[in-house]
Amino acid sequence: MDIAVQAGLILLVGIVFLLIIGVPIAISVGVSSVLAMFTILEFDNGLLTSAQRMFTGINSFTLLAIPFFVLAGVIMNNGGIASKLINCAKILSGKMPGSLAHTNILANMLFGSISGSAVAAAAAVGSTMGEQQEKEGYKREFSAAVNIGSAPTGMLIPPSNIMIVFSLVSGGTSIAALFLAGYVPGLLWGLACILVALIIAKKRGYKSQIEISWKQKLLVILDAIPSLLLIVIVIGGIVGGVFTATEGSAIAVVYSLLLSFVYRSIKIRDLPSILLEATRTTSIVVFLIGVSTIMSWVMSFTNIPGLIADLLLSISDNMIIILLIMNIVLLIIGTFMDPTPAVLIFTPIFLPIALDLGMDPIHFGIMMVLNLSIGTITPPVGPVLFVGARVAKLPIENVIKPLAPFFLVTIVLLLLVTFVPAISLFIPKLFGVME
Template identity: 60%
Template sequence: MEAIAGLILFATFFFLLLFGAPIAIAIILSSVVTFLFVLPFDVAILTSAQRMVTGIDNFTMLAIPLFVLSGIIMNNGGIAFRLVNFAKVLVGKLPGSLAHTNAVGNMLFGSISGSSVASAAAMGRIMTPMQTNQGYKLTYSAAVNIASAPTGLIIPPSSVLIVYSLVSGGTSVAALFMAGYIPGILWGLAVMVVAYFMAKKENYPVSQLPSARDVFYIILSAIPSLLLIVIVIGGIVAGVFTATEGAAVAVIYSVILSIIYKNFKLKDLPAIFIETIEITGMILFLITASALFSLVMSYMRLPEAISSSLLSITDNQVGIILIIIFILLLVGTFMDITPAVLIFTPIFLPVAQSFGMDPIHFGMIICFGLCIGNMTPPVGSALFVGCSVAKVKIEEVVPTLLPYFGVVILVLLLVAFVPQISLFLPQLFGL
C-alpha cells in the first residue's frame, strides 16, 4: 500500500509538472489525490486543509515577508551603488577587476537583500554597462553576475535557511546564519578565481584605484549599509532578538538608511508593498503546499522507505552523501529552492543523521546544493534575470557558465566532506 501511494504521489506530481501546472498546484493536487487513495473523502479534504493552514502558522515564518520587504526597500534605496563602489576598493587592481567588483557586490548586496534575483538585477544594471564600455564580452559579464548572485541565499540573513530551520525540526536559526558565512564566501571566491583566469586569457583591462581621499569617502558611505548585517546578525546571534524581530529591525533600518540617502519617497510605498505581497504570497503558498506534501510523505512513511532504499544501495557514508548531492543538483534544475528544501529535507535529513551528521552541516549541504539551481537551465531564476539584464541569450551564456558550475560544485563537495567549514563559526559563538 505504501509503495503504491508513493508511486501515485510522485507520478501525479511529475505528470502535472510535465503538462505545465504551477509547482505549488502540482504539489497540492498530487498530495490530495494520494490522500484520497488511502483516506475517506471528507477526512482527506479536512486533513489537507488543516495542514495547509498550520503549515505557515509559525512566528518564525513572519521573518520571511519582513526580510523580503527590507530587501525591496534597500534595492530601491541607493544601497547597491554604494556597495559596488566599496567592492571596487576591495578587489584592487586584479585583471578583470570590474568582474570581481560584480562578484563581491553580489556577495554584499545579496546577503543584505537575501535574494539572488534582486542581486542579479541590481548588480547587472550597474556593472554590465561599465564592463561593456571597457571591452568585456557580454557573455563574460553575464556569467560572472549569474554565478555569484546565489551567494546571497547562503550568506545571511537568508530566508532559505529560515525555511530549513522550520522543516528540520527547529535547528537554530542563529547557528544556521553563522554557518552560512564561510560556504557563501567560498562560493564567491571560487567564482572570482574563474573570472580571474578568463580575464587574463582575454586580456581585460584593470580598473584604476581611486585616490586615498575617495577611498576614505567610499568606505565611509558604505559603512551604514554594512552595519545592517552587523546589527541584524549580531542581535540574533547574541540573543538580543529573534530572527523575526531581527527582520523587523532590518525593515526599520533600511527605511531610515534610504531616507538618509534621499532615495526613499512616500509615493514609492504602494509599489514596494505590492511587490512584497506578491513575492511573499508566492513563497508562503509554496511553503503551505509543501507542508501538505511533507505530511503525505510522513503518513505514508516514505522518508523511512527512501532512507532504507538508499542505505540498501550502500552503507558507505561518502557514497550516500554523493548520491544525495547528485539528487539535489538534479532537483535544483527544475524546482524552486523553497519547495525543494521543504520536500527533500524530511527525506534526506534522517539518512544524514543516521551516520551522525550535524543538522546544521546538512542544512548547508542541502541549501548550497539546491541554490546552484538558481544558475542552471531550464528554470534558474538568477540565470533568467542575469541574461535579461545583460540583453544576451541563455544559450550564449551557458557555455561560459560551465567552468563556474564546475568550481561551485567543487566547493559544494568541500562543504559536504569538511564539516568544520560549516560548523566552525557556530561552535566559535557557542551556538
Template identity: 75%
Template structure:
C-alpha cells in the same frame, strides 16, 4: 494494492505529470497531495485535513521572518544601496585584472548578505555593472556569466530565507547557527568565482583599475558603512540573543526604509509598489510551505522517507557515498525546482538518513542549500539565470558556455563543504551555537 503504496504512487505520478505539463510547482504539489489524501480517507475528511495541514504549516512565528526579509530586500533594491556597495566593492577589488568582474562578484556577496536574495542581487548589481563593463570593452556574455554565477552567494551568506525554511522543516535547527554556518561556504563560493574570473580576464587581456587615493577610498567606505551596518545590527542581534530572527527581520525593514529616505531614493508614493512587489514574492513562498505541509503528512503516512532510506542503505552503508548520492540527486532536482519547495520536500527524506550517520543538522542544512543554490543558475528553470540574462539583454544559450567554468568550480567547492564539516561548523562552534 496497499493503501499507503497507492497513495505514494498517486502523489509521485501526479506531481511528475503536472510539472511536465507546465503547472506551477505549488499547484502541482497541492493537487497531488490532496488527491493522494483522498485515496487514504473519505473526500470530506481529506479536504478538512488538507486545510488543517496548510494552516499548521504556515502558523509559525519563525516564518514571519521571510516576508520581512523579502520586504527589506525589495526596499534595498529600490533604495540606492546597491550602488554604494558596488563602489565599495570596486575599491576592494580594483587592482585585480578584470577589476569590474571582481567588483561584480564582491558587490553580489555584499548585496546578497544584506538582502538575502540571489535574484535581487543579480538584478540590482547586474543592471548597474553591465553598462560599466560594456563601456570598458568587456564581453557581454562574460559579464552576464560573472553576475549570474556570483549572485547565489546571498543564499548562503546571512540572512537567508532558504535557511529559515530549512530551520522550520528540519525540526527547529537553530537559525542563528545556520546563519553563522553559511558565511565561510558563501565566501568560498565568491572566491571560487573570483578565481575563474581572474583566469578568464587574464586570457582576454582585461586590465585592472587605476589605484585610487586613500582619501577617495575612505570616502567610498564611509558612504557604504550605513548599508553594511545593517549586517552588524541584524546578525549581531540574533547571535547574541538581543532579538529573534523574526524580530531582526522587522528591524531590517525599518532600518533599510529609514536609510532609503535619508538617501532620498525612495518616496512615500513608492511604498505601495514596494509592498505589492514583496507581497507577490512572499505569497508564493508561504503558499509553497502550506501545500508542502500537506505533502509531508502524506509522505509520513506512506513512509516514503523510510522506503528511500532503506533503499539507500541497501546500496551502501558508506556515509561518503550516501552524501555523494544525495548531492547528485539535489543537483539534478535543483535544475527544475526552486530551492524552497526542494528544501521542503527533500529535507524530511534525506535529513533522517544523515542524522543516523552522525551528520550535524547545521552542516547538512548548508549542504542542501548550497546544492539547491547551484540550481538557481542552471537551465531549464534557474531563476537567477533568467533574471541575469534579462538584465544583460542576452539569450540564455549564449551565456551557458562562459558559465561552465563557474559550474565546475562551485560543484568542487560543494564537495569540499560536504566532506569537511568544520568549514560550516567552525563559526557556529566559535560562538557556542553548536556543540
C-alpha cells in the same frame, strides 16, 4: 492495492504530471497532496485534515521572519542601496586585473547577503556592472558569466530566507547556527569566482580600474557603511541573543526604510507598490510551506522517506556514496525547481538518512542550500541563469560555455563542504551556538 501505496502513487505521479504540463509548483504540490489525502481519509475528514495541516504549517512565529526579510530586500532594491554597495566593491577590488569583474562578484556578495535573493542580486548588480564592463572592453558573455556565477552567494551569506525555511521543515534547527554556518561556504564561493575571473582577466589582458585618491576611497566607504551596518545589526543581534530572527527581520525592514528615506531614494507614494511586490513574493513562499505540510503528512503515512532510505542503503552503506547520490539528485532537482519548494520536499526525505549516517543537521542544511544554490545557475532552466542572461541581453546558450569554469569551482566547493564538516561548523562552534 494497499491504501498507502495508492496515496504515494497519487502524490508522486500527480506532482510530476502537473509540473510537466506547466502547473506552478505550489499548485502541483497542493492538488496532489489533497487528492492523496482523500485516498487515506473520507472526503470531509480529508478536507478538514488538509486545512488543519496547512494552518499548522504556517502558524509559526519564526515564519514571520520571511515576509519581513522579503520586504527589507524589496525596499533595498528600490532604495538605491545597490549602487552604494557597487561603489564600495570597486574600492575593495583594488588594482587587480579585471577589477570590474571582481567588483561585480563582491557587489553580488554584499547585495545578495543583504537582500537574501540571488535573482535580485543578478538583476540589480548585473544591470549596472554589465554596461560598465562592456565599455571597458570586457566580452559581454564573460561579464554575464561572472554575474551569474557569483549571484547565489547571498543565499549562503546571512540573512538567508532559504535557511529559515530549512529550520522550519527540519524540526527547529537553530537559525543562528545556520546563519553562522553559511559564512565560510559563501565567502569561499565568492573567492573561487574571483580566482576564476582573475585567471581569465590576466589571459585576456583586462585592465584594473583607474586609480582614485584615498580621500575619494574613504568617502565611498563611508557612504556604504550605513548599508553594511544592516548586516552587523541583524546578524549580530540574532547571534548575540539580543533578539530572535523574526525580531531581527522586522528591525531590518525599519532600518532599510529609514535609510532609503535618508537617501531620498524612496518616497511615501512608493510604499504601496513596494508592499505589493513583497506581498506577492511572500504569498508564494507561505502557500508553498502550507501545502508542503499536507504533503509531509501524506509522505509520513505512506512511509516514502523510509522507502527511499531503504533504496539508498540497498545501493550502498558507504556514507560517501550515499552523500554523492544525494548531491546528484539535488543538483538535478535544483535545475528546474526553486530552492524553497526543493527544501520543503526533500528535507523530510534526506534529513533522516543523513542523521542516521551521523551527519549534523546544521552541516546537512548548509550542504543542501549550497547544492540548490548551484542549481539556480545550472542549465537548462536555472532561474539565476535566465535572469543573468536576460539582463546581459544574451541567449542562454551563449553564456553556458563561459559559465563552465565558475560552475566547476562551485562543484569542487560543494564536495569540500559535503565531506569536510568543519567548513560549515567551525564558526557556529566558535560562537557557542552549537556543541
